[in-house]
Amino acid sequence: MTKLNPKIPNGQLDQKWTNYKAHQNLVNPSNKRRLDIIVVGTGLAGAAAAASFGELGFNVKVFGIHDSPRRAHSIAAQGGINAAKNYPNDGDSVFRLFYDTIKGGDYRAREANVFRLAEVSNSIIDQCVAQGVPFARDYGGLLDNRSFGGAQVSRTFYARGQTGQQLLLGAYSALSKEIGKKTVKMYTRRDLMDVVIVDGLARGIIVRNLITGEIERHSAHAVVLATGGYGNVFFLSTNAMSSNGSAIWKAYKKGAFFGNPCFTQIHPTCIPVHGEYQSKLTLMSESLRNDGRIWVPKKLEDAEKIRKGTLKAGNLKEEDRDYYLERRYPAFGNLVPRDVASRAAKERCDAGFGVGTTGLAVYLDFADSIKRLGKNVIESRYGNLFQMYEKIVDENPYENPMMIYPAVHYTMGGIWVDYELQTTIPGLFAAGEANFSDHGANRLGASALMQGLSDGYFVLPYTIQNYLANQIQIPTIKTDLPEFVQAEKETKDLIQKLLTINGKNTVDSYHRKLGLIMWDNVGMGRNKEGLTNAIKLIQELKVDFWKNVKVTGTNDQVNPELEKALRVADFIELGELMARDALSRQESCGGHFREEYQTPEGEALRDDKDFTFVSAWEYKGDNVEPEMHKEPLVFEFIEVKQRNYK
Amino acid sequence: MDLTLKIWRQASSKVKGQFVNYQVQNISAEASFLEMLDILNESLVAKGEEPVAFDHDCREGICGACSLYINGRPHGPDRGITTCQMHMRNFKHGETIIIEPWRAKPFPVIKDLMVDRSSFDEIIQAGGFVSVRTGGIPDANSIPIPRRNAELAMDAAACIGCGACVAACKNASAMLFVSAKVSQFALLPQGRIEAQERVQRMVAKMDELGFGNCTNTYACEAECPKEISVSNIARMNREFLSAKLISHKEF
């Protein structure tokens, strides 16, 4: 258990970060030049960290899977970014942001980390504005805010529906500035294949050049993983096609503990699945719930008729509609947090009230709002979203209610890190969605961008120095060390193995099967039987994969099939760990809903006595059960309460 | 629907490519264009053939990775969207679809329909940023910005860097891309500080990379998935002219 030291600084909550910075070790400018840092990933956390390291004077190497750092999936975030600026004068404060975040996460996050996040949130906004991020402004020229789920104040800064894009482009511009100055070297189209550990310290990585297939060794004094989440384990998610869990999975297999793998966020407002061939799900901004009313038919026979197409939604009488969120949660209504809204939709569809051809959809109806506010107001608020919906579904949402269904969106779990964002492997850091993060068991809207940029701009540039200060005597790490040779060989063998199986099933077919197992058993509703079954099914799938997968092409060229195969191989193992974690967490909290643990009204039932901890899983070998370590969560400054949205 | 696809196949940048015809059957009108290509690829893999390589990632029109010159139009026949957002209902049963990679000297083909767009990154690295360091920044509200300027800057900043403007332009000019970034910063007080230097550096890099000249044909605006206006190009011309005339230094 000594391995799990969260290293929380002493002092009052609001003094911890200040104290840490005041007493940490720093690296002087002439030594910074001699220290190398590798950053993997170019999203908000990765790009921000790399740019900041470069500005400080370190030698930085950045790796990304895309053709350009600007394509990282942070770009797709729509809604906004939270900060405790209190510009609207509505009573916000750092403490309130901290409190809302920890409560939203159902009390499964570390107090000190979350407070630091809230504390630096304001600097993020300052930084982004200085970079030229065109946030929305009011007529006086000052920054505008909007409200978001789970908060009673308006603290969300936004740039139309493209906040993630604008923030990423800001970080990308900072990164580009450093690349231009040659303090940072960018390696595009590289897939991380392994993390190299020398004498117990992270000393480098093995990457595959996605154009030439070349396996490259890169060394550094410290390695930062900012490779995002692993939602694509479900095959269908709102993640981008190439978002993957391989980097953190390799780190896990090299000894980094995996924190809370089962904490997955299912977003309630996505466009429903429409066909077997579908490759991804599209998110519709949560803000739609501000004016849309969610309902399904009250009677089973009406639902049946709607699915068959013999009855139109608009023709169903008011009294035959079940506005189930308003019915169950009169206080918050359609604005309950994401996990609650998602589960309620699933509950109705499972009970047979779902609409759409598949029965896996509920209505999000704007008819009342259009009547009350006029079509123009609705159009000005959501015009782009309505247009997007119409392009995809080919139905006019002004006339027919939208159909939505929950989809996998974000993974709160990730590599376990301490207060310094350092993993259990010294010298290996994890930032952004890749770490198990500050969101506990459920993330509030507009907090992911905040956390990515906080880690990248304002946390890592400090904490990494505390580690590197002890490394100044170490000359440039040589890449011909036996550990590098070995890691490269293992990578090459793995690729060779995949290419020579030459079975009969495509990689995608395995990914789809895995996704179904995960969605059915490790999705919105989980139970012991399903999870146990899932573990068995996944293990079988793994055996089948390594016997019957077909990977075409060769290694020495662009080979998307090989890339996918490498990722799916890791997803299969990761899926199993998620199921294990979900099985061991015998409570319901946030996005993790165990059907055995619910109140008589069907609400999540937390078990604070036995489960107020972070589960951190240690890899023990292939096909060996991993070991779970517990990091107890101590709440010194807030009172732990049951979430109540009624 | 059944379709004939005429797809550019090229094994690598070093060898010559050619068009190859493929047939796809029973494609749903609800499928997206890239899902249609996924179906083709899965059938090719099943047959042991090399799948068609194409860039794609977010599949919701924001990352800018997808490209494809479809029947003479970047991102296909619909307006204001990327290839990944285009659905097969835009095509008719029995139609032949010609799919080509972006064509421009600074966008060499890597494989099949994938092209190398790192020249765009090089242009940004030449000056597409505000030279602020992390930290030590005054409060975000210390500089009010007229709402209209913020909106215009946002219009320009919406660029996803996909390269459709270059692909559509008969001269393979990158003026819309470059001007979008120049405009975004030129419109904001934060960006004004380096405005003269920025526009000169970025234009010099654009020229050096071998993009064509702008002849104000406006195909870029017509095909831009984010409908970025050519008024940005005029703004850049203005910025450039005044920078050349009064700047203390040439870049």
Next chain:
Amino acid sequence: MGKSLTYSSITKKIIMSLAGLFLISFLLVHLGINLLILFDNTYESFNTAAHFMATNPLIQTFQWVLFIGFIIHIIYGIIVQLQNWSARPVRYMKKGYSELSFFSKFMIHTGVVVFIFLIIHFANFFIVAKFGHVDEVTYKSGTYENLGAVVVETFKIGWYVAFYVVALLLLGFHLEHGIQSAFQSLGINHWRYTPVIKRIGTLLSILITLGFIAIPLVIYFS
């Protein structure tokens, strides 16, 4: 000259725009004088104006500026076009069609035809007027070379009129894109004024073309 070839793309376009707009002023003056021929059977006003243009020292100096303007516009036009062609070494199989300014696609083609026309035109009128023999005619105001007669004579030749009309139509197309394009290249784009500039540009190119074409047609068919 070495440096001017390496001017940036935008500088080249700005120079071309300025030269182009300047050449329009020449076209307008030229058209004005030419039209005189239609309203005076004795060609007195036309010949007087021609004489003034040929002898006024200011105009004579200006003629060289004009000449340089042409050369610059043409040279840069060619450089820009060559660069544009080389920017896309591999062409598309299916040609794009989304150009919003249709005639912009043919600037080099219309430009080259206009240039060839210019040389022939130069040989027919300018060189004849300057170095060839032209009969003189005496009016009350004085004795001038009867250039008007030369013009009318030339415009009785069918193929020449046809060529002239075609070349000027192409000039019109060139102008239709060129005028509004010049403003855009100079950075003048405004939600209120650009549509006006575009309309004026189109109108002007139609007027210039019709004006020039009218002269040979009227003469030929009268």
